Amino acid sequence: MQIQVKCSCGAEKCPEWAIIELQGVVEVQPSFQHSLQNLQIGLLCRPSSQENYTFTVGYHELTGSKVALKKPMVVLKKIKYMDVATSSSSCVELDVVGVIRHKILFKTRPTALISGPQPTVKEKINAAGA
Numbered sequence: 001m002q003i004q005v006k007c008s009c010g011a012e013k014c015p016e017w018a019i020i021e022l023q024g025v026v027e028v029q030p031s032f033q034h035s036l037q038n039l040q041i042g043l044l045c046r047p048s049s050q051e052n053y054t055f056t057v058g059y060h061e062l063t064g065s066k067v068a069l070k071k072p073m074v075v076l077k078k079i080k081y082m083d084v085a086t087s088s089s090s091c092v093e094l095d096v097v098g099v100i101r102h103k104i105l106f107k108t109r110p111t112a113l114i115s116g117p118q119p120t121v122k123e124k125i126n127a128a129g130a
Contacts, residue, residue, distance in 0.1 A: 017075055019103040020044070020055070022062070044104075053104050059113045064106035073100040 032039055042057035055062045075098040080090050 015098040016102075017098040017100045018066075019069075019073075019100055021103050021105045021107075022055075023107055023109075026057070053106075055104075055106060056113070057110075060110035061113055062106040062110045063108060064104050066102050067105045068102055069100065074098070075100065 026041060028039070028041075042055050044053060044055050046053045051066050053064045053066065055064065074096050076094045077097045079093045079095055081093070082090055
């Protein structure tokens, strides 16, 4: 079987993607086990003047850097369609969605984000209005 790989946007116009590499395991709470699609696990930030990244997951912050891959990778989308000539076999085509040339590597332990207790503001209760 022949699988064609095509890129309709041109070699230089493919969107740039990146891989995030973490040390350890990211565990999902049991209530989200069946709905992982579009699940937000953290916040990835990069100061505009630096190549360092921060990844905040809950009360933990990781610091990482951008590393070039030795060999670029492509992100593919599988498309199935029926072959008109034979009408019984289905054909598969792989479309290039993006190119991965870098990974963001987080190789240090996360730091805990500990904040002090929030100050409570007490409102005065107007006895005449109550």
